[in-house]
Amino acid sequence: MQEESTIKDIEGRVRLTFLGGFNEIGGNCILLEDFGLDITLLIDFGVNFKRFHEVFDREEPSTLEELLTARLIPRPRGEALKNLYTEHYLYNHEKMKRHQKVNQCKDKIDPSTAINGAFISHAHRDHYYCLPLLNRNIPIYTGAVTHKIIIANYDSRAFRMDNFYNGLKWKLFITGDVVSIKGMEVIPVHVDHSIPAAYGFIFKTSAGILIYSGDFRMHGPLSYMTGDLISKARRLLNAQSSQGNDASASKSVPRVKALICEGTHIHKGAIESEAMVKTQLNTLFKKMPFDYVLVKYERVDWDRFRTFSTIAKKFKWKYLISEKDAYFYYRLNKNARYATMKNPHIKKDDHIYIVKDKMRKFPWKDTINAMLEKNNKTWRYLDHDQLKDLGGKFILYITSMPDYIFNNLPKDLNGVFISSNIDPYVENFRDNTRSIEKRLLKLRVPSYRVHASGHAKPHDIYTYVMELNPELLIPIHTEHPEIFDKLFTGKGINVALSSSDNEPFQVDLE
Numbered sequence: 344m345q346e347e348s349t350i351k352d353i354e355g356r357v358r359l360t361f362l363g364g365f366n367e368i369g370g371n372c373i374l375l376e377d378f379g380l381d382i383t384l385l386i387d388f389g390v391n392f393k394r395f396h397e398v399f400d401r402e403e404p405s406t407l408e409e410l411l412t413a414r415l416i417p418r419p420r421g422e423a424l425k426n427l428y429t430e431h432y433l434y435n436h437e438k439m440k441r442h443q444k445v446n447q448c449k450d451k452i453d454p455s456t457a458i459n460g461a462f463i464s465h466a467h468r469d470h471y472y473c474l475p476l477l478n479r480n481i482p483i484y485t486g487a488v489t490h491k492i493i494i495a496n497y498d499s500r501a502f503r504m505d506n507f508y509n510g511l512k513w514k515l516f517i518t519g520d521v522v523s524i525k526g527m528e529v530i531p532v533h534v535d536h537s538i539p540a541a542y543g544f545i546f547k548t549s550a551g552i553l554i555y556s557g558d559f560r561m562h563g564p565l566s567y568m569t570g571d572l573i574s575k576a577r578r579l580l581n582a583q584s585s586q587g588n589d590a591s592a593s594k595s596v597p598r599v600k601a602l603i604c605e606g607t608h609i610h611k612g613a614i615e616s617e618a619m620v621k622t623q624l625n626t627l628f629k630k631m632p633f634d635y636v637l638v639k640y641e642r643v644d645w646d647r648f649r650t651f652s653t654i655a656k657k658f659k660w661k662y663l664i665s666e667k668d669a670y671f672y673y674r675l676n677k678n679a680r681y682a683t684m685k686n687p688h689i690k691k692d693d694h695i696y697i698v699k700d701k702m703r704k705f706p707w708k709d710t711i712n713a714m715l716e717k718n719n720k721t722w723r724y725l726d727h728d729q730l731k732d733l734g735g736k737f738i739l740y741i742t743s744m745p746d747y748i749f750n751n752l753p754k755d756l757n758g759v760f761i762s763s764n765i766d767p768y769v770e771n772f773r774d775n776t777r778s779i780e781k782r783l784l785k786l787r788v789p790s791y792r793v794h795a796s797g798h799a800k801p802h803d804i805y806t807y808v809m810e811l812n813p814e815l816l817i818p819i820h821t822e823h824p825e826i827f828d829k830l831f832t833g834k835g836i837n838v839a840l841s842s843s844d845n846e847p848f849q850v851d852l853e
């Protein structure tokens with residue numbers, strides 16, 4: 344305690360506490376305390392799904408305590424983290440109905456907290472799962488499209504603790520905005536990843552420029568955006584050096600003080616790209632001996648959805664998705680700010696068919712039904728038992744292989760399965776690709792894997808770090824931080840590594 348108050352008196356000192364996501368992939372959560380500016384921020388608020396699945400199998404946690412006991416979320420220790428979690432908005436879905444909870448927490452105010460804001464880099468749940476647990480006084484800063492994906496995703500799911508979003512305070516930005524909080528400027532920069540609207544952040548702290556890479560790749564359709572972060576950081580540093588008053592200071596350009604860099608694939612690379620996925624699919628479809636295709640990828644991977652939809656359109660195949668998927672994509676299409684988010688287009692793209700399921704009634708089913716009726720397109724609705732009668736030439740998007748799909752696949756036709764999964768740790772379901780492949784073999788359905796990751800390969804991470812040339816590099820979102828140490832030590836870049844997997848890891852910048 345004594346030591347903490349001494350630190351607070353020092354201007355230009357910043358402390359980073361890594362509460363999750365170090366020495367592991369996913370579950371990023373970083374506390375940034377700038378004692379010079381008297382500001383405390385949270386960067387990402389995810390959960391590690393690998394450890395999550397060791398505790399929770401098919402069931403979902405329904406209390407904060409379950410997650411704390413399993414050490415999946417940070418313990419609210421110390422002044423900075425006091426009242427990190429909400430007191431009034433925790434929804435135990437096993438004990439009450441959602442509307443009861445909504446009524447119960449109406450106008451309730453959470454206790455005060457030292458945290459001035461939470462920055463969420465992108466809409467992968469290993470970066471934002473914990474938001475429903477957050478103290479409602481803490482504003483959440485995130486991209487407008489990120490917010491849209493998060494809300495669309497949760498609106499198309501059953502109500503649980505992990506999607507009780509009532510009372511959260513959202514502050515949305517778009518590329519080009521500068522967020523200003525208590526004198527600190529934060530510049531969100533769009534980067535390329537396997538989901539739309541992924542951001543890296545540049546924090547202008549009192550100790551210098553701090554960069555958080557977020558998750559990124561340099562081989563997707565928007566790879567130039569990752570380069571934007573590098574050039575923006577350079578411009579800021581150049582501006583800082585020209586602001587220096589004395590002549591000697593104006594000559595030396597300051598360096599990035601610290602870079603928190605993701606390293607999912609620092610240990611394992613592949614020559615791959617979204618463009619290559621498209622080329623490979625083209626090759627498969629040009630001479631296609633199979634009558635129908637089953638595909639699997641992350642639902643939030645808009646690029647992959649577009650790639651498959653484009654192939655279906657080009658080869659005049661039907662593209663079949665579920666009502667839930669249709670609703671999710673329809674929500675993203677609506678009032679889309681960017682043209683890329685209107686392709687595919689659920690309302691206009693007539694090669695997209697919507698397969699009804701026989702499961703319980705959800706509000707999204709009414710929305711999709713009303714949309715199709717209004718546009719005289721109910722002919723785009725199919726039942727699962729119609730799969731047999733389509734005569735092939737369809738691509739069916741699946742996330743699992745339940746009986747109602749399996750039993751309705753046309754047994755007299757030849758099918759093929761294309762697994763195109765992006766990285767499995769972003770969502771809280773187990774990777775079931777192998778079990779789908781096994782089950783499909785009973786129908787004599789072979790499998791392919793056509794894939795491009797959402798993460799940069801070792802070459803690209805190396806270039807990214809060298810171009811930013813930080814004084815200090817802190818690897819995150821990786822199981823192999825030691826490779827960063829080996830690569831960059833001796834190149835004028837210090838690498839901070841944590842010696843413990845379990846205890847929060849602290850780094851001071853001065």
Ligand SMILES: [Zn+2]
Nearest residue numbers: 467536558769
């Ligand atoms: Zn991600």
